[in-house]
Amino acid sequence: MTTHSRKATIFDIAKLAGASPSTVSAALSGAWKSRRISETTVELIRRIADEQGYSTNMQARGLRQARSGLVGMIIPVHDNRYFSSMSQSFETFARDRGLVPVIASSMRDPDEERRIVQTLISYAVDYIFVAGATDPAAITDLCNAANLRHVFVDLPGPGAPSVISDNYHGAKVLTQTLLDAQAHSADPARDRLFFIGGVATDYATSRRIEGFRDVLTAAGLPPGADQIIACGYPPRRAMQEVAALCDRLGGLPAGLFVNSLTAFEGVLGHFVHLPPGSFDTSVIGCYDYDPFAAYLQFPVHMIRQDSHRLIAEAYRLIETPHPGITVKEVEPELIPPRTIYAGPFGEHG
Amino acid sequence: MTTHSRKATIFDIAKLAGASPSTVSAALSGAWKSRRISETTVELIRRIADEQGYSTNMQARGLRQARSGLVGMIIPVHDNRYFSSMSQSFETFARDRGLVPVIASSMRDPDEERRIVQTLISYAVDYIFVAGATDPAAITDLCNAANLRHVFVDLPGPGAPSVISDNYHGAKVLTQTLLDAQAHSADPARDRLFFIGGVATDYATSRRIEGFRDVLTAAGLPPGADQIIACGYPPRRAMQEVAALCDRLGGLPAGLFVNSLTAFEGVLGHFVHLPPGSFDTSVIGCYDYDPFAAYLQFPVHMIRQDSHRLIAEAYRLIETPHPGITVKEVEPELIPPRTIYAGPFGEHG
DNA sequence: ATGAAAGCGCTAACAA
DNA sequence: TTGTTAGCGCTTTCAT
Numbered sequence: 001m002t003t004h005s006r007k008a009t010i011f012d013i014a015k016l017a018g019a020s021p022s023t024v025s026a027a028l029s030g031a032w033k034s035r036r037i038s039e040t041t042v043e044l045i046r047r048i049a050d051e052q053g054y055s056t057n058m059q060a061r062g063l064r065q066a067r068s069g070l071v072g073m074i075i076p077v078h079d080n081r082y083f084s085s086m087s088q089s090f091e092t093f094a095r096d097r098g099l100v101p102v103i104a105s106s107m108r109d110p111d112e113e114r115r116i117v118q119t120l121i122s123y124a125v126d127y128i129f130v131a132g133a134t135d136p137a138a139i140t141d142l143c144n145a146a147n148l149r150h151v152f153v154d155l156p157g158p159g160a161p162s163v164i165s166d167n168y169h170g171a172k173v174l175t176q177t178l179l180d181a182q183a184h185s186a187d188p189a190r191d192r193l194f195f196i197g198g199v200a201t202d203y204a205t206s207r208r209i210e211g212f213r214d215v216l217t218a219a220g221l222p223p224g225a226d227q228i229i230a231c232g233y234p235p236r237r238a239m240q241e242v243a244a245l246c247d248r249l250g251g252l253p254a255g256l257f258v259n260s261l262t263a264f265e266g267v268l269g270h271f272v273h274l275p276p277g278s279f280d281t282s283v284i285g286c287y288d289y290d291p292f293a294a295y296l297q298f299p300v301h302m303i304r305q306d307s308h309r310l311i312a313e314a315y316r317l318i319e320t321p322h323p324g325i326t327v328k329e330v331e332p333e334l335i336p337p338r339t340i341y342a343g344p345f346g347e348h349g
Numbered sequence: 350m351t352t353h354s355r356k357a358t359i360f361d362i363a364k365l366a367g368a369s370p371s372t373v374s375a376a377l378s379g380a381w382k383s384r385r386i387s388e389t390t391v392e393l394i395r396r397i398a399d400e401q402g403y404s405t406n407m408q409a410r411g412l413r414q415a416r417s418g419l420v421g422m423i424i425p426v427h428d429n430r431y432f433s434s435m436s437q438s439f440e441t442f443a444r445d446r447g448l449v450p451v452i453a454s455s456m457r458d459p460d461e462e463r464r465i466v467q468t469l470i471s472y473a474v475d476y477i478f479v480a481g482a483t484d485p486a487a488i489t490d491l492c493n494a495a496n497l498r499h500v501f502v503d504l505p506g507p508g509a510p511s512v513i514s515d516n517y518h519g520a521k522v523l524t525q526t527l528l529d530a531q532a533h534s535a536d537p538a539r540d541r542l543f544f545i546g547g548v549a550t551d552y553a554t555s556r557r558i559e560g561f562r563d564v565l566t567a568a569g570l571p572p573g574a575d576q577i578i579a580c581g582y583p584p585r586r587a588m589q590e591v592a593a594l595c596d597r598l599g600g601l602p603a604g605l606f607v608n609s610l611t612a613f614e615g616v617l618g619h620f621v622h623l624p625p626g627s628f629d630t631s632v633i634g635c636y637d638y639d640p641f642a643a644y645l646q647f648p649v650h651m652i653r654q655d656s657h658r659l660i661a662e663a664y665r666l667i668e669t670p671h672p673g674i675t676v677k678e679v680e681p682e683l684i685p686p687r688t689i690y691a692g693p694f695g696e697h698g
Numbered sequence: 699a700t701g702a703a704a705g706c707g708c709t710a711a712c713a714a
Numbered sequence: 715t716t717g718t719t720a721g722c723g724c725t726t727t728c729a730t
Binding site for chain 4: 358378380406411414
């Protein structure tokens with residue numbers, strides 16, 4: 001192509017091809033089938049467009065068609081195994097549909113979340129996925145006002161379809177696993193399971209606490225209030241709390257249910273100061289999966305949430321004409337110690 | 350606001366405010382200062398716009414202004430600690446500038462990479478960052494044809510400014526650390542350092558191999574060809590290669606320079622089958638950082654690449670009027686064993 | 699201090 | 715089988 005300062009438009013191509021702009025548009029957008037444009041014309045136009053390095057101006061098309069070909073997704077943070085897997089799946093499915101994904105992170109800030117929704121509306125995204133919504137009702141209000149389809153992922157919302165992980169069931173499985181694997185100690189104070197990490201008012205955490213509690217209760221071991229330490233997600237807090245706990249108990253408890261990878265990081269920050277052998281009478285579980293955690297000095301039972309299926313189901317719902325306000329639960333998976341999970345994108349570095 | 354099926358436009362607001370569309374536009378876009386519109390009018394318009402839930406149609410604005418307010422970034426994969434940190438930083442800086450980030454993953458596929466660039470051009474992004482480019486020259490061609498500013502990150506390109514990690518220096522530091530920490534064994538075959546993982550023709554890997562080689566050579570221990578095993582990034586391959594290596598040597602080598610977290614995953618997949626104590630005479634280093642790797646059964650020396658600074662420098666370059674084809678190198682950091690790094694977004698889970 | 703009108707690049711009716 | 719025309723919502727001269 002020749003040197004331009006301005007990008008070629010449909011008009012330029014039309015002139016060069018001796019055709020009209022609408023013919024060029026149809027030829028290039030694939031609408032020529034229904035417009036019965038001769039294949040030779042299409043070929044010619046295609047060739048010229050190619051030579052000119054033409055590419056559709058999506059802003060113009062979007063403006064005309066009142067849609068953009070963009071799909072939005074909000075996640076709490078990029079820098080996280082669980083959510084970045086979601087991003088990867090979200091993008092893959094979007095591409096299959098010829099859509100362009102726009103992923104934004106809210107840092108779990110409701111204001112930021114709302115601002116992002118507004119922005120995505122401004123760009124006329126075709127629909128949005130919201131993972132880990134902190135204020136789902138507000139999001140639904142904004143989307144409804146803009147006539148924008150949306151679906152909640154990971155955390156449910158009251159005003160739109162949701163796809164979530166079955167936290168209750170996952171927690172029951174993990175708790176039961178810890179209970180079964182637990183070695184019993186003479187000291188009754190230490191001979192118990194503890195739950196650490198997360199925010200008790202979070203939907204996901206509260207469901208997991210229920211699962212934890214129900215399994216213990218069914219085993220005749222109803223947990224006391226001190227056995228549930230919902231100290232948030234930051235590693236530092238978890239480290240302090242687990243240190244305090246070991247102090248109180250005079251050692252590690254028989255079992256620990258760690259309620260997120262970040263809390264687990266904190267727990268490890270304390271563990272690293274303990275003498276080897278400390279873990280022989282403790283069994284550790286973590287709700288969320290990390291391949292490196294599979295290879296620590298002690299066995300770790302992990303729950304892997306199926307982010308790929310979560311996203312797949314979310315696409316299914318958003319493409320269903322009238323889904324209603326359903327909540328679809330996806331089963332997570334127990335990953336035994338020393339096991340590496342190979343995901344859908346597992347071979348990439 | 351009342352129930353609409355159609356979103357409010359500048360004309361609706363104009364009618365309600367008894368003003369003209371251009372006045373509304375100026376009032377809402379902030380251009381009213383230079384247009385000397387009375388503050389009361391602005392207030393009125395703002396109020397009405399708010400009531401109507403108005404938000405600017407960015408496609409229309411973009412079409413008119415021939416820019417979109419979008420900034421694109423291409424990364425190899427989302428599902429990766431290094432690149433997802435980049436995404437987080439990229440987004441943070443974009444927001445500071447009032448821009449909307451669009452992040453796409455190429456899966457290291459040159460065709461996909463080109464397609465993404467085309468797409469981003471179609472959406473009239475203001476500029477793009479390309480991390481881990483597999484075909485930088487092609488990207489530069491496309492961008493130049495579309496008059497689009499771009500900068501390469503992590504892997505340099507020949508036709509645009511680049512910001513990369515100082516792989517040579519990082520590799521030297523890590524190699525020297527392994528050399529210093531190494532315990533010497535009687536068996537001369539095992540008493541050597543091995544480099545494993547990565548693709549030898551990759552720019553980053555080749556620089557790291559140079560660093561590895563230069564340090565060993567300076568120490569009077571020039572590495573043989575068998576000491577450099579560039580078996581790619583997939584965990585599986587690394588696992589096979591390290592197993593074969595241990596087989597050949599009759600045990601673990603004195604030191605292992607693992608050239609990526611994914612390769613490290615594979616290495617661990619083999620290590621987990623070794624008897625405890627196997628690691629007492631081996632020292633392990635990994636180029637790239639993971640907090641869980643800091644807490645394995647054996648100490649791991651890691652190199653943390655400063656993705657945040659990488660992105661910061663990339664923004665600096667893209668905002669410099671005539672940067673030329675410079676290459677800016679950013680120093681990585683050695684993270685000693687049992688150390689947790691707290692990044693700029695470290696307190697998020 | 700504000701309005702009128704043109705036009706960004708494209709697509710969809712409607713004509714021919 | 716193709717061309718003409720209007721208009722998507724906004725910004726930007728140019729008038730007033």
